[in-house]
Amino acid sequence: MIRKLSANMFWTCIDDMDNDSMHGTLYSTADEEDIVFHDFNQMVLKADAFRDKIAFPQAFQNKRSFVEEEHQIYNAQIHTNEKRKHDEIIQHHGKLFTGIIMVDTRQYSNWQGCVMNEQFEMLYEFHDVIELMKQLLNIMQKKES
8 A cells, every 4th residue: 555645744764863862854745844853852842843833733732832922823724735745755764763653633732643664554653752752762672683
């Protein structure tokens, strides 16, 4: 079964891991810019900001802030149009891991979704980002052994 990346999927390439810190890049068809990260927390923060920008999947709660911000109502249809081709993205490969992180929902200020391999076969489901981190670490530790 051949699938294509959608706006709620990140093509994930992890190149290096030291002391449980991951270094890599996230790619999305919904944006032309890559998300480069140097640790897991940075990956989550940057990816969440990206999800807020395209409003897909929409967060179930608004973020609070002490700074008054201009609130924008996003139309997910507009922001999830394909900005980069699937075939261009899948050319990238990580040294330790290449796969897909699919975020289905963002409930309880967290992510829910699954991790898939390059062939779009599901490896793990996750219900929060801590579970996602443990699963990614587990995948890479299995590859090292």
